[in-house]
Amino acid sequence: MDRSYKELLKLRRFPHTWCPGCGIGAVLKNVAMAIKELDWNYKNTVAVSGIGCSGRMSGYMNLDAVHTPHGRPLTAAETIKTVRPDLNVIVLSGDGDLGSIGGNHLLHTSRRNPNITVFCNDNEIYGLTGGQAGPTTPKGTKTLTSPRGEPYSPLRLGRILTQQPPYFYARTSVYHLNHFKTCIREALLWKGFSFVDIISDCIELNGRRLGFKTAYQMFKWFDQRFHIVEGERDHLQEDELGIAKALVEEVPKPAEKIEVKPEIPIESLKPFTLEELQQFDGSGGKPIYIAYKGKVYDLSGSLLFQGEKKMRCHIAGKDLTKDIDIAPHGEDLVFKFPLVGKIEG
Amino acid sequence: MKRIVSGNEGIFQGAIRAGASYFAGYPISPTSEILQQAAVYSEENPEFRFLQAEDEIAAAIGTISASLAGAKAFTATSGPGFTLMQEALGWGHVVEAPCVFVNSMRVGPSTGMPTQPAQSDLLQVKAGSAGDYYPIAFYPNSVEECFRLTATAFNVAEESLSPVILLADAFLSHLYEMVDLEKIDVTVVPRSKAPLGSGQRLFTGTAHDKLGNVKTNDPVVYRAWLWEVKGRHDRVAEKYPYFEYLPCKNSETLLIAFGITSRIISSLKDRFSIFRPIRIYPILEKELKEVTQSYRHIIVVEGSDGQYASWVECAICRKVMKVPCLGGGFKLKWIQSQIEECLRGVGV
Numbered sequence: 242m243d244r245s246y247k248e249l250l251k252l253r254r255f256p257h258t259w260c261p262g263c264g265i266g267a268v269l270k271n272v273a274m275a276i277k278e279l280d281w282n283y284k285n286t287v288a289v290s291g292i293g294c295s296g297r298m299s300g301y302m303n304l305d306a307v308h309t310p311h312g313r314p315l316t317a318a319e320t321i322k323t324v325r326p327d328l329n330v331i332v333l334s335g336d337g338d339l340g341s342i343g344g345n346h347l348l349h350t351s352r353r354n355p356n357i358t359v360f361c362n363d364n365e366i367y368g369l370t371g372g373q374a375g376p377t378t379p380k381g382t383k384t385l386t387s388p389r390g391e392p393y394s395p396l397r398l399g400r401i402l403t404q405q406p407p408y409f410y411a412r413t414s415v416y417h418l419n420h421f422k423t424c425i426r427e428a429l430l431w432k433g434f435s436f437v438d439i440i441s442d443c444i445e446l447n448g449r450r451l452g453f454k455t456a457y458q459m460f461k462w463f464d465q466r467f468h469i470v471e472g473e474r475d476h477l478q479e480d481e482l483g484i485a486k487a488l489v490e491e492v493p494k495p496a497e498k499i500e501v502k503p504e505i506p507i508e509s510l511k512p513f514t515l516e517e518l519q520q521f522d523g524s525g526g527k528p529i530y531i532a533y534k535g536k537v538y539d540l541s542g543s544l545l546f547q548g549e550k551k552m553r554c555h556i557a558g559k560d561l562t563k564d565i566d567i568a569p570h571g572e573d574l575v576f577k578f579p580l581v582g583k584i585e586g
Numbered sequence: 587m588k589r590i591v592s593g594n595e596g597i598f599q600g601a602i603r604a605g606a607s608y609f610a611g612y613p614i615s616p617t618s619e620i621l622q623q624a625a626v627y628s629e630e631n632p633e634f635r636f637l638q639a640e641d642e643i644a645a646a647i648g649t650i651s652a653s654l655a656g657a658k659a660f661t662a663t664s665g666p667g668f669t670l671m672q673e674a675l676g677w678g679h680v681v682e683a684p685c686v687f688v689n690s691m692r693v694g695p696s697t698g699m700p701t702q703p704a705q706s707d708l709l710q711v712k713a714g715s716a717g718d719y720y721p722i723a724f725y726p727n728s729v730e731e732c733f734r735l736t737a738t739a740f741n742v743a744e745e746s747l748s749p750v751i752l753l754a755d756a757f758l759s760h761l762y763e764m765v766d767l768e769k770i771d772v773t774v775v776p777r778s779k780a781p782l783g784s785g786q787r788l789f790t791g792t793a794h795d796k797l798g799n800v801k802t803n804d805p806v807v808y809r810a811w812l813w814e815v816k817g818r819h820d821r822v823a824e825k826y827p828y829f830e831y832l833p834c835k836n837s838e839t840l841l842i843a844f845g846i847t848s849r850i851i852s853s854l855k856d857r858f859s860i861f862r863p864i865r866i867y868p869i870l871e872k873e874l875k876e877v878t879q880s881y882r883h884i885i886v887v888e889g890s891d892g893q894y895a896s897w898v899e900c901a902i903c904r905k906v907m908k909v910p911c912l913g914g915g916f917k918l919k920w921i922q923s924q925i926e927e928c929l930r931g932v933g934v
């Protein structure tokens with residue numbers, strides 16, 4: 242067996258903090274193996290994680306790793322990818338971190354579709370804090386904070402993440418190893434936001450309360466609850482393990498039509514002197530002209546010069562070149578108005 | 587060329603001059619203009635990255651992550667947004683990410699008076715996030731200073747390896763002045779931290795030792811880390827002891843004011859001496875002690891109910907009088923009448 246993936250793990254920090262039988266170890270190992278297969282290393286890969294048992298994963302990877310505050314790994318990963326598109330960015334986190342406290346970021350980062358891969362260790366419980374109900378805890382499950390059984394339906398991560406293309410959502414479990422490996426590899430190779438929902442076990446703080454004696458019994462339970470579906474899918478049912486993905490069909494953009502104003506040759510413009518220009522100040526029904534960079538524009542259409550409401554800053558019938566240069570608006574405001582003449586001399 | 591520039595634009599251009607290449611933000615009065623300018627600027631300059639985040643939490647996390655990834659990053663917000671950013675600020679101090687947070691203050695708490703200026707986020711800036719940390723903060727009072735101090739804030743961030751706060755207020759953000767930004771001379775410090783992808787480090791908000799190993803129950807490691815950070819921040823801040831002191835010969839009264847308040851009371855400089863701290867944090871303890879010792883009366887005029895005044899009292903070990911300009915009421919006449927009332931109270 243190829244053990245070269247171990248160079249991606251910080252073995253000097255082992256033994257790790259996770260309980261015996263926990264599924265996170267399998268997630269870490271298989272992600273490391275897949276990364277090694279793709280020949281990614283510390284020079285081109287960054288691991289980002291949030292808070293929780295699963296959040297500790299990034300710290301055990303021999304990469305530049307970022308361990309963010311609770312719920313924020315997606316924003317951090319997206320930003321790192323934006324600033325450094327040359328880096329491969331993976332997120333290693335859990336269901337509570339991504340679905341509950343980071344739920345808002347899940348909605349919006351997936352919508353912006355950065356090229357990152359998210360591995361969600363979905364153990365349906367808040368493990369690190371002692372076994373409280375999480376966003377994906379199934380209805381009726383007894384936890385520390387739902388002693389009579391969780392009263393609400395769980396969050397359907399699959400439904401949220403497959404609402405509009407492009408998307409990549411894979412659901413797999415730590416028990417279905419080959420399927421698990423396929424999902425990790427495909428997700429890493431997907432161009433865009435890819436999310437792997439890994440059904441995992443928390444034997445100590447969830448399983449025992451549910452009546453399981455060993456992690457293996459929980460794996461068997463996953464086998465009863467879920468079945469693998471092959472082939473390409475648009476969506477997954479709640480009891481299916483598989484990959485749902487969709488690309489946006491590229492619609493060719495119609496070529497933009499650009500209106501080009503016919504350029505009037507400067508010779509054919511009506512000449513004005515500055516004295517003549519002063520008469521056109523809008524009084525007595527006369528039009529409002531101003532000069533700008535040697536050309537005369539008709540500003541009668543400007544609401545700001547209408548009737549008695551004179552502009553406070555600009556005076557009609559004057560050369561406003563200097564005024565406009567220091568004004569907070571640009572000269573394009575003047576160019577909107579019809580060109581009527583030029584200044585002589 | 588001289589042109590009319592707003593405080594917000596001064597801040598944005600100052601950041602660009604300092605070499606900023608990332609901005610994340612969320613619309614909020616009175617700093618939305620900075621967000622808009624960043625959006626437009628990033629369209630024209632693709633190397634400048636911009637994110638309109640889903641909330642201020644994401645904006646702040648984005649700023650710090652961008653800094654870790656190797657960009658000079660900044661964000662801008664106002665009091666309520668700054669409250670949401672506290673989590674990321676605490677994280678930024680622990681992972682030692684150099685970046686700049688702009689907080690243009692408005693009347694709070696909560697939504698408060700969104701368009702009215704205040705100076706009431708000083709305590710939030712100092713200690714809004716959990717735990718002990720030592721922020722450095724500057725507070726300009728003109729558009730030119732907005733530009734210069736933003737660039738300085740970036741330099742201080744690189745030297746202290748921490749998020750540096752640039753304070754402003756709603757008046758200052760929307761203050762328009764004739765400035766020639768090209769002629770303002772600023773020094774620019776290069777990036778001081780190796781970006782992501784150049785090692786096998788761990789940037790964690792959890793307590794850790796120098797190698798990045800998580801140490802969650804070792805007081806010795808924690809103390810060593812905290813004293814090192816504190817020492818570094820103090821050393822860097824000492825290089826920037828910015829203040830302005832306008833002594834008035836015949837006055838026995840010293841007015842202390844900063845930001846827009848100092849602009850408003852500057853017309854009283856013939857009657858009273860005025861001290862304006864520019865570096866708000868760490869508090870200018872030595873300078874305050876030196877300046878205040880020759881005055882019988884000290885009055886702090888500020889846009890909050892004595893937030894800076896209490897720091898002054900701590901620093902100089904003396905009681906001071908306060909003129910709190912609350913709810914956006916910064917009228918000079920009113921301030922003058924309050925100062926006179928204060929002085930009548932002590933028999934002047």
